[in-house]
Amino acid sequence: MNMCYVVPRPPHQERILHDLPSIPSHPLHFLHVSQEAKPTDLTIHPLRSTAESIDVLRHEEPHDITASIDVESLFTNIPVERTTDIILGYVNQHHVLPPLKMSRNILREMLRACTVEASSRCPQRQTISASGWDSHGLGVVFVQAFISYVETTALRPENMRLQVYCRYIDDIFICIDNLNSLENLSNRLQETSGLRFTVEWNNYGKITFLDVMVNTTTGSFVTDAYRKPTNQGKCMNGICEYIHDYKRSVIRAYVRRMIKMCSTWQLLHQELQRVRQMLINKGYSNTEFDTIVNNMLEQTTSK
Template sequence: MMSFDITSLYTNVPVDEAINIITTLLNGTDLPTGYIDGVSHCLTSGYFLWRGDFYQQVNGVAMGSPLAPVVANIYMEWFEGQALTSAPVRPRHWWRYVDDVFAVINRVHVEEFIAHLNSVHSSIQFTTEKEKDGMLPFLDVLVSRGTDGRLSHTVYRKPTHTDRYLRADSHHHPSHLASVPRTLINRALNLCDPQYIDAEFDHLRQVLENNGYNWRQCTRMASSSTGQERHLMIALLPEKLRRPSQLFNEAMFCSACLRTDIRITQVNSSPPCRYL
């Protein structure tokens, strides 16, 4: 097992090549050709002012732009097709999430494969991390390989993680406080294999109690919110990313998470906490 990370993906996406790829994709649809002009304008008109001088971004997509993740992903799909098709040795498995890749490849071919990836395009360069003692962290998952070759997974925390969250008695809206234990517990249920769930819950109990939460209330709330869908994992995108992605028939979903009925008195007053 090993993971790959693309160095500064957004700022290294080749703009001209990305526009050509998007043009090819749109030519196979019924969308007006004017969309190409719009995409090209958005990708080539980025500039900023520094000490009285204007600078134009000639390569890469602008960080924070709603178009950036869509364009970067479209380009990387094309890049993967080129790189994996022409690879001297293909990995057994290759899964990518934005700029992070989890792969399974024979260790004797690792260096050859890395050299090939970094030779496909000078702007797209990969760094790697190999498994250590049969374990490999990927995003917030720690993947372990047993003696029988089977893979298992649990929650991964960086060594610098402090386990500090919004305190239950802090001056925040109750919905924000409620999201802390619910998110942590649901993540454990979704990511941990059965043999790791007890240890993860023991850790969460200590962490949440240290942050002022009542563990029994937390587990009760999480159980009522998950129901039978606790094993369903869906990546959600905000609306401003979902709409441009529909141009390319990407299946993406948006979850409304903003409340419009919060009164100013609720924000100014100290909210009662139900998790103490």
């Protein structure tokens, strides 16, 4: 049975976390709504993680233009009233799941109580406020519902010049035929949503998406780990007084990330050498690092 509950907090409280765990049963249902309108030559990939984006790219071939599109300040600019209507439509008219056993008006009032009426900073603001709840369940539900609606409208088959379309929350990766089509797509997304989108396309055959560097110069997608210039490699210090298994988990997390992201052995070797030196500088054992790397590589190659 689908269940729904909302717990608004008093307006004077700083955090207004509201749980809506099931509309209709999982927020990621909204990611799949856009697939109903996809043309036969368009592959739409709703992503749950960086790892899934890499799996998609390794099964696709690059086309004329690869680009990334980012929604500016998505969580603080979602139109609450419009998105509430979209959610109500998804809940009561879903093509697979049964409707909630709750009236449309009651659900609307519950959603309003958790958004417009609960905001203490700007009570009349008709967008989701940036008061701390955007990283929690209800904020994600609103974002996924609204962006999926925008996709069903903007990505119509008769307007398509896309080969690949991937989205993770507010980051989009696409393969498209030319810059004019890219500009038209960006304009359609902005006109449909009322939000602002920033666009970047492959520069000298390279482009970043999430924390992955994508290289298309070889005629295929070659992926590598990407680090922002501001990334100082901060992590748990290796000589701190803490549980040793936690320190080992730091090494494993770095190694697992490199193995997943690097599509060639040369790139993997370079990244492992960089991470190795960084962790040694933070007090980790080079012997333990090498042991963990060998074990994880053996597990990977034996699959």
